[in-house]
Structures are given as structure tokens and as C-alpha cells.
Amino acid sequence: MPRYALLILPAFNRVYGENSVRLTRSELAVFSTRALGYDALASEETEIGGVPYVTFETPEPLSQLDISLLSNLSSVYAIFGMEGELLRPLAMTSLDRLSSDLITIQKYAGKTNEHFTKLLLNVTVLAGDRELGDRLAVFDPLCGRGTTLNQALMYGYDAYGIDVDGKDFEAYSGFIKTWLRNKRLKHTAETVPVRRERALVGRRLNVTFGLSKESVKAGDVQHLTMVNADTLKSREFFRPRSFDVLVTDAPYGVQHGSKGGTGLSRSPLELLKQAVPVWAELLRPGGAMGVAWNTYGGKSSELAAILTDAGLEVMDYPDFEHWVDQAIVRDIIVARKPA
Numbered sequence: 001m002p003r004y005a006l007l008i009l010p011a012f013n014r015v016y017g018e019n020s021v022r023l024t025r026s027e028l029a030v031f032s033t034r035a036l037g038y039d040a041l042a043s044e045e046t047e048i049g050g051v052p053y054v055t056f057e058t059p060e061p062l063s064q065l066d067i068s069l070l071s072n073l074s075s076v077y078a079i080f081g082m083e084g085e086l087l088r089p090l091a092m093t094s095l096d097r098l099s100s101d102l103i104t105i106q107k108y109a110g111k112t113n114e115h116f117t118k119l120l121l122n123v124t125v126l127a128g129d130r131e132l133g134d135r136l137a138v139f140d141p142l143c144g145r146g147t148t149l150n151q152a153l154m155y156g157y158d159a160y161g162i163d164v165d166g167k168d169f170e171a172y173s174g175f176i177k178t179w180l181r182n183k184r185l186k187h188t189a190e191t192v193p194v195r196r197e198r199a200l201v202g203r204r205l206n207v208t209f210g211l212s213k214e215s216v217k218a219g220d221v222q223h224l225t226m227v228n229a230d231t232l233k234s235r236e237f238f239r240p241r242s243f244d245v246l247v248t249d250a251p252y253g254v255q256h257g258s259k260g261g262t263g264l265s266r267s268p269l270e271l272l273k274q275a276v277p278v279w280a281e282l283l284r285p286g287g288a289m290g291v292a293w294n295t296y297g298g299k300s301s302e303l304a305a306i307l308t309d310a311g312l313e314v315m316d317y318p319d320f321e322h323w324v325d326q327a328i329v330r331d332i333i334v335a336r337k338p339a
Helices: 014-036 066-070 114-125 145-154 166-180 213-217 231-236 268-282 300-309
Strands: 004-006 044-046 050-058 075-081 088-089 135-142 158-163 186-198 200-207 222-227 244-247 256-262 263-265 281-293 322-325 329-335
Touching: 004 014, 014 044, 014 066, 014 114, 014 322, 114 145, 114 244, 114 281, 114 329, 135 145, 145 158, 145 222, 145 244, 145 256, 145 281, 158 231, 166 186, 166 200, 166 222, 186 231, 200 231, 231 268, 244 268, 268 281, 281 300, 300 329
Parallel strands: 135 158, 135 244, 158 222, 244 281
Antiparallel strands: 004 050, 004 075, 044 050, 075 088, 186 200, 200 222, 256 263, 281 329, 322 329
């Protein structure tokens, strides 16, 4: 059987780097069953030349389309075909269409690891009825300073987010406007107040950009919207069934929080019980929702019950649980909205 090797990207975060091989194997299992069409890819960690790889077999040779798909695995640096003791490099063509510093340049306390953000987006997209390479509308209802929004933009998706923290809203607005100017991308960007019955209820950042003047003239543009408001009020800012994918990193109960109707909530379960039904209304039929959370704040069975009660079908996914620090063990749960 054809055999292949994935060279793993070195992670700037040491702890995440220690988990990256195992997480890549879990991500590869989702790609195999949801996208490549194989029942399973027998994968394992293999050390080659003192460097860790993920190796796997396929029932038939990978096509260039398959290789292009696997090029988007979150922690993969290179893909090789294994020929005896030799490794033959395969041409990778990922979906990324923007400069990688859109993801890496922001540095701040509490930032979600960008490799993990990409992994969460990947496995959530694959749970829905759209393809990874389709033009999608992605919503992060706890978007912070925009790591998920930036990854969605990298893939050519339209990105939407909401967050209650005014400082995060201002920081991201300033960052993305500066980044677009520095990259000399044709764009429009404005921040406007949102009022209801003359009362200020939030602020909205609206951005439209294209890769060139020609693409803008042809209508090939991407849209970015971020709202500064409470996530529980998302329905006031976005229409039902607007999004193909919803992905978010729930509060860890350590540095993160969200203002709900009863004040500051630091338990993911307390927040999600109120928020998931609201978010589910924004998801179109056939779309998917992916949530990362700190397992110290709730069991997977409890989150599954919240998602099921909101009319979603929880996916049977492999293990993505991993240690982050003494107070955080992070996991992923993904659910699909019936078509």
C-alpha cells in the first residue's frame, strides 16, 4: 500500500508542540473519513533522522487533489511519499491566500495558539455539508482579538465575529486596518455605532477587501465584520441562518470571561447554556458548530447535551483533548445542524 509521511511544523509554544503529533493524527483521521472518503488511515508517530513525522498508509495513491486537501492540516510543514528509505517531497497547495503574518504578528496574553485555531476551523468545516475549499461564511461569537477571523480570511472565507470587550474590539480594528494598509490591499474599512431606538447598543467594524484592484472590480472580494456587543445579543446584529460555520474558544475560567444577562460568567457551561441556542439560530441547515473549552469547567457529555438540546447533532470525533497549563485541559466538541 502507498505510504506517506507528514513533517510536523515546529511550534513556538513548547506545550502545544509536545501535543502536535497526536493532534495531527486526530485531525488526519477527520480528514480521512470526512474528505478523502477512506474509512480510516492507519497513522502512527515515526521518527526519521531524529525528527518526528506522522506516517500513514492509503488504499490507493493520493491524487493531487488529496495532497492539496492535506496541505491544510494545521501542523503540517511538508508531505512526502515514502519509497523505501527515501522520502519524495510532494507539491503542497494550501488554501492560504494571504501573508502568514496576518496570523502570527499579533502577540498578547491569552491568545489562542494559531495552529489550534486552524485545527478547530478545519474539523468544524469538515463536519458540515460544504467543502473546505468552498467560499464560506464563518462566525466566531467570542472572537476576542480575531485569531479565528484571521484564519478564516486566510482561507478566502468571509469572517464575522462578536465580542463584549471594548479593548479587544479597538485592538483588532486597529490591527486589521493597519495590516491592510501595509499590505497595500484594495479595501474599505469603517467603524460605525449601532443604535436601537436612539440608544447605543454596540459598535460594528465593516471591512471589504480584494487581493488586487482588478479582483475588486470583478467583485472578487472578502467581507469582515466584527461587532462590539454581548454574544447573547448576536441575533440583534446578524440574521438567522447566515453562517456556514461557527467556531469559538469558550471562556477557560482563568483569563477569559463573557458578560451574560446575569453579569460576568467564567464557566463555559453557564455561558454555553444561554448562548448555544442563540448561536444555533444563526447557523444555516447543514452547517457546523465547533467549540473548544477547558474540561475543568465541564464534561464533554454536558456540552453534548447543550448542543443536542439546541437541535444539533454531535459528531463522533477522535480525541482532541490536550494539556495547556495547570488550570487548562482543552478539548473540542463539534456538532452539525441537520439540513
